Amino acid sequence: MPKTSAEVQGMGHSMKRKEDPRFLRGKGNYVDDVQLPGMLHMDIVRSPFAHAKIKSIKTEAALKVPGVLAVITGETLAKYNLHWMPTLMSDTQMVLPVEKVMYQSQEVAAVIATDRYAAADGVEAVEVEYDPLPVVIDPWEAIKPGAPVLRTDKKGKEDNKIFHWEVGDRSGTDKAFKDAEVTVKQDIYLPRIHVASIETCGCVADFDKVNGKLTVYMTTQAPHAIRTVFALVAGHVGLSEEKIRIIAPDIGGGFGGKVPVYPGYVIAVAASVVIGKPVKWVEDRMENLQADSFARDYHMTAELAAKKDGTITALRIKTLADHGYADAAANPSKFPAGLFSVCTGSYDVKKAFAEVDGVYTNKPPGGIAYRCSFRVTEAAHAIERITDVLAQELKMDPADLRMKNFIKKEQFPYKAALGWEYDSGDYHAALKKAMDKIGYAELRKEQAEKRARGELMGIGICSFTEIVGAGPSKHFDILGIKMFDSAEIRVHPTGKAIARFGTKSQGQGHETTYAQIVAEELGIPAAHVQVEEGDTDTAPYGLGTYASRSTPVAGAAGALAARKIREKAKKIAAHLLEASEEDLVWETGKFSVKGAPGRSKTIQEIAFAAYTNHPQGMEAGLEAISYYDPPNLTFPFGSYICVVDIDRGTGMVKIRRFVAVDDCGNIINPMIVDGQIHGGLTMGMAPALLEEITYDESGNIQGGSFMDYLVPTSMETPSWELDKTTTPSPHHPFGAKGVGESATVGAPPAIANAVVDALSHLGVKHIDIPITPEKVWKILKEKGVAE
Amino acid sequence: MIPSSFDYHAPATLAEAVALLGKYPEDAKVLSGGQSLLPLLKLRLGQAGHLIDIGKIPGLEYIKEEGGMLRIGGRTRESALERSEIVQKRYPILVDTAKVIADPIVRNLATVGGNLAHGDPGNDHPATMLALGAQVVAMGKSGERVIPIDKFFLGLFRTALQPDEILTEIRIPAPVEGSGGAYVKLERKVGDYATAASAAYVVIGTQGFVERAGIGLTNLGPTPIKATAAEKYLIGKKPETAALAEAARIAAQATEPSADRRGAVEYKREMARVLTGRALKKAVERAGGK
């Protein structure tokens, strides 16, 4: 039950979204809607080759196209030393190439024209001569001795290795495996996928020559960090941070894809600085899929050691991570494999060891998230799949095996073998709830009957634990900037407020949920709390919105800033009520004198007094700012159960039912949380069954348009069934955990486990996602059960 | 994605349209629904100097039964076909087909004539028209001619239409007693071309034997495929499980699929068999057989 009234709409109310009125009327302001006087358009020439020397770039014909004003090449940028830039992982990547291209669709040159039609014609007219080089596509080939070295720009580099990272007790784990009664091992590949937000990436760069000020409207999830990156990258050409303003306007979905700095942004900025006019660059869908950062591409080998009774004793995972030609992941600096070390999952695993090797190939750079906290989906998939492999080996029901190994409620806070301290959880309750809701026992009975008739039906479970809300600044930074986040609240004289945050919503509904946090803490109706984000000139510095960190970090900052305001409000109230502060009690929206309920002052009265009648010696005004450094991450969790039916003729998998029980602690807006889970489940189902980017041997991308990159429609998407348990985070100011990505993490293993379960009686132990009809059909045929 | 420059023409009559096609024989394209043509131009995979939009010509969108034939105007939108009462009542195979073409919004512009005239083996109507034994009416400078559908598809993106001809009408024999048809498509998701698809049409005589059979296959070779051997096999047979399965097996032998992201050759060929079996079963059911 919400504590606040329907008027205040604090936490727990399913408040209708405050941002919706503009979106519903077509009045959102996305990057491509930004139109500035004299604005020029940029379009990009891209490489048809995955690896080639650039012999020449001829621009004469392009410059003759009516409307084309300039063609920018790597040579142009090299004059300013802007042809290379750092990635967020302290690697380097090209803005525009001078010597060679490293992947198909890499930026080669940019055409600036008076409109987008002329720019497109210009792109077609640029003539580039290439000299193809040997291509390295398979990461296993890339690490072999003698493989062509791709990063010839790095002096002394003799192989394609990027990093080796490991965590855990190697020898202890090895010993546990040696001593184990049972062991299982499985290769698991999580393919390269793409977030494919419906809005692609783009910017309008507007350099004001007179004032030396650069304003960039940009599809970015992290505007403040981007401003600093721009200042660092272009400081040497005179762009200094106070003269850079990043505005992230409305964003049409981010999911991690709008964290990195893409070459297009930098070229547009350079073009605007050189030409002195605003330059718009908006990539098209194929550029988006073919060149922007990808996610996943983890080749994992997972192993479990256990006792015969099913008690898991150890976990070991070895991974090869394909990063493309540059490590352009967006992980915290100290975590080249992100938070992959949450791979012990929901289980009380005493010994664990994980290692990841990063490798270069001739593919686009990346390794970003796809609606998940840094590599958590990979970790969850590994543990949840291998757990099912173990259940199969032991002939145990996968639910029983999970129940047996779950970390128990009373073990929290729980210190995991790979170092994390899980804040809170009740895994047994979540799984039990999911099993009851879906009717697990009946489904198993139905499955047995169907098997007897030769029909294929499967039930899959996933009991995941996420790790979100980076993060404690002791461990977490991006390019050295600590991963705090911020909120600034100003209460106006009439008791209304404006609240600004260092994050940036891309559809999550911050304008509503942040207002509800302030409403909860101060009693000002959420309707009267104006939330702003995304303009670096006005909002306090923060690290942005990704990895489900907005509620855990910026939301917490909002609550703490509000509490600072409440402290001051108390002093003012004491002054107004002529009472001592100790005698005042706070109930939502007002301070009352203990034992004299009639004597009270509302937050609105107090706010007015803060500007009109504040106590002597106190500064006027009622505002506060908070930079919140979380003491720990939050660990949302859930149990999902999926039921699938398989068409024996075509191999097509149909999700019949999918029950998701989520626990994200205390909830700000139940309607929005449900929406996040619906969306997350759909983005979990997508790579489980449909989406994948692959390359042929020559490095040609397959799946580089919506013809072949299969984003699910309403027809492929099942009607999700949701439920929840509530286990508050003990360290978060209002007990919340992140939720936007839980379902993306939890859904793929549930679906994969269901399909494998449908075929397990035939001896099938594992299928890599995406589980396409053809993959399933091949198995059916091999096992002799195809129609 | 921006197309290269072209000139746009909107003739008011068929004769004008044909004359324009004659005037630019090398680089004119007929713009009907535009749902295949415009994406090709936008991706700059195709080029045209002149687009001849037949959208302003009256009398090209109709669905009517006349003279023992269903007559479909060449520019009839897929959505109109799908929602037509007479089609829903008497030609369920056409509803099956229209409903799985691209997506519902594309179908508001996409036309039946365009789906055939594009000559794309991945399009859905060709198989159905092959199964039904349809005819195509083409208008050119020397007037109108009728092309039997099994003489229409000549190669990949190549049809019997002359450069100055416009597909104006599709004619389908009206259903007879004991006839039924169905189209079954396997697609990865809505909006995708078929991994494989099969159209089946049967006429079952009063004695319960197959008198006529039509089987068409989608995206299983460089052209839409008419599975003639399988059709012949069925004639005179009782439409029972074993016979339908054998016909499906024979139909699959007529395919020449190429591997792509939808599947390997072997898979597609097998899908031809499985889907033909299912289409035949449904067609027989609709024909009133068991």
Add this chain to the structure above:
Amino acid sequence: MATHRIQITVNGEAKEGQVESRLLLVHFLRENLRLTGTHIGCDTSHCGACTVLLDGQPVKSCTFLAVQADGHQITTVEGLEQNGKLHPVQEGFWEKHGLQCGFCTPGMMLTSCALLNRNRNPSEAEIREAISGNLCRCTGYVNIVKAVQYAAEKLQKEEAHA
């Protein structure tokens, strides 16, 4: 390069323009008329973010030439609200949280309007089928279905009153 004088009725108002043959309707709406509620999400007619109503039928305005629209009626998202009152479909999307980032929303709503114009009481299956040419990456479609159901009920109620 040939240009054409066109006249299109957009959201009930007559609009004129002199356009190049190849100008796509979506660019005419967004750039010439500055109606930026119609979005662009792909190159291959798959996403439906650019959906507008052409004489009442949803079409993808990125796969339609501005010159083809000459003499026709176009409705964009900006035309849904009438006399300061949200269309029941807009209301439904708001009430049922049928949108998150808002990018697919205009197209999604216009498609829903067209559905409800020909079917006042669609089933969930019919709604899912109708919106299957509009991709949404945020909502998982569940609440979009609910939003359309809300609008259907509302429209039925309004008609029962009238």
